[in-house]
Amino acid sequence: MCANPVPPSTQTVAGAGDAWLFGWDQTPGIVSVWANHEGRAVVWRRVDGRVLHSRERFTPWLFATSLQDLTHLGASLVSETELAERDGLAWYRMLDGAPGAYRYLLFARSGRALERRILMGAEQRLGRTIRSLYDLEDAYYRVGPVEQYLMLTGRVYFRGLAYDDLHRLQLDLETTALDPQRGRIFMVAVRDNRGLATTLDAPAPADEADLIAGLCGLICERDPDVIENHNLFGFDLPFLVARADALGIPLALGRVGGPTLLERYNEMPGGSGYAQPRARYRVAGRELVDTLDAVRRHDFVTRDMPSHRLKDVARYFGIAATDRVYLAGADVFATYRQNPALVRRYAFDDVAEVDGLSRRLLGAPFALAGMAPRPYERVVSAGPAMGILEPMLVRAYLHAGAALPNRVTNQASGPHAGGAVHLFATGVAEQVVKADIASLYPSLMRTFQIGPACDRLGVLLYLVSRLTDLRLEHKAAARAAAPGSLEAGHHDSMQAAMKLIINAAYGYMGAGTMALFADSYAADEVTRRGREMLAHVVEELRQRGMALIEADTDGVFFAVPPGWTESQERDLVAAVSATLPPRIRLEYEGRYRAMFSHEVKNYALLKYGGELILRGVALRSSRSEPFGEQFLRAALRHTMTGDIAGLRQVYLETVDALRSRALPAAALAARVRLSKASDVYQSTRTTQREAQYEALLAAGRTHWTPGERVRYYRKKGGTYVWLPDDDGDAADHQREDENVARREESSPLLDRATLEDARDYDVEHYLQVLVSSYAVRLRKAFAPQDFAQLFRLDAQLGLFDTPVEQIEPCWIRCRRREEAD
């Protein structure tokens, strides 16, 4: 059912396996493919630094579970073998497979015509209108034309190319507003990795048409393989298209050999939703790449990016130049009018950072495009399971002439139990170790040969095994190469790409009806084994006398006996690892001076270097008044080092700072996002007042839009004061103008400083906030009476008080040696 025997093909046919991974046609240098449903394709290849194009033909194809919708074709539907004798409108190949599987591979000269005929037949059969093959997805499986071409030919992008061989061009529009209805393009910065760096300017509205035409000309002249920017699909391209439309300028960006115009198409959201479809764009011969997609994928794995904005991301990766120009978005055009050179520098810094991001993040998608039968631009934004893994599986089945399994027959429904989560103890632990079972789910799939039962060829398990081995080779090669070298970069990209696919395999099996090769029995078996492994690790640690704190899916936190060295810790982890089955390894992840365990997945870690890390919503607050955050961090440090007198002192100092108004108002301000428009709030105001809006109204602001972030604090008497931000989070150009006018009237800089520094806040209110929003998060670190005593607001000594020096946090500690076994 779930544990497949190893299919003979994976053992014996090594060549087939490589075809499953990398395709089989060795055509080098493909940098772009354009194809349509009529079976025409144009392939651009980079050969010795020059780009050649060739026109190709392919036969459009799709998978079907039966021929029933094509019976109306009569003798015009022929089998592939009959084709030699007589011509057909459509022909088919019967494939090996289980009943109900996609056992027919249908071909036609025109994919469009074939589809229309299928829809006609289906309408007759079902007696209702069918608009698209997607309404018949249990009966047909189809991919886009470029994918059809790549899967059929076994070609992939980029064979024999290195990342730097690609000609990449970055462009960045500077506009007078975010909305092309209300603003226009006044500058575009363009650079490429062949030395181009220029801007096109349009100081006056009348210059915009020339700018757009000039941009098209420049792109065609430079002839890049790839066009990149941050939020290219969300901003630059829609803006450019809207302005070109408004001015009647064709966006001729295509490469010689294919259609010239930039095309827009919609990526429909699921269901009948009225959510606006995400627009995508394509142009023949060039790959359009949005670094925002790459950033999202990176953060999906690392989960440690504070934001996905270009400037923040550039700083995060350390690729922002030290003298980089920063301008608030709303000020860019005004600055341009005063100082165009400054804006030019700013725009260059933007495109340079995009190039940096591309080098840093797009190596892995580049490598993936050398494996999966999909265009590079789709690989960049594709999810690794449905977007990469499934096309590879489909290509393998197509190549083998095997039927695709049907997701309906193959769907095993029922409750799905995921990874195990245990909270063993709350409180404070010292000398904490984190250990993880390396690549838990893929390792389990491999070790116990748990793959989808419907994957008769065993492709998924083969890919997981082979990629795991290849990845280790690339990791080793990356380590062996000179740091920072092209060689190292190549191997690192390869290993990252392989990791992405390996990690997608388990999730793909559990993907339910969407995935062709889903098998929830197999997915359940993986998590069941995973829970078993984790339980085993936990038990081994317990038997060795460790103090368990929490365990989650594939990792465990525990405290070791006081005074252990790092090598003792590592030895322990290695010893536990040795008790696991082959290929399942427990890895030493890190060590911490202390840990405060609050709830599952909610904890604080204190590193030996002194860094404090907070995890989980329970320890964070979205309101985050600065004084409270600061108190909490200091309080956690003292608590986690057992310095309760220090904790008490920090608390008393904060209380005192509030009472004596030593803190400025800015330190007390909460930051919230507005959800109600000004008119909406005005209508509900009589029944329920809300602080953030009251603060705006009190400041004389009567107009705002949802989404704006505002800071405010509570004043004596219960009124609220708005603290405007210095860099406008202005959603709206018009309002920005109003603000400028108002600021000029009342000397804004002076005002702002005065506001930030005000002392007229409601002290009693903020004392309550200190205790009920911040101190309360330390509750689980103390016995109830100790907690109450430590954070009492009236500083009187109670009758039954423990002297502070004698209070201890709730320690999580190892059993003493003699109790251990």
Added chain:
DNA sequence: AACGGACGGGG
């Protein structure tokens, strides 16, 4: 506390 919906990003 549990649930549903919007947002992210760009000038």
Added chain:
DNA sequence: GTGTACGTCCGTT
């Protein structure tokens, strides 16, 4: 003519 992001944060019940 397409592939179904997804996790987090906010506001409401």
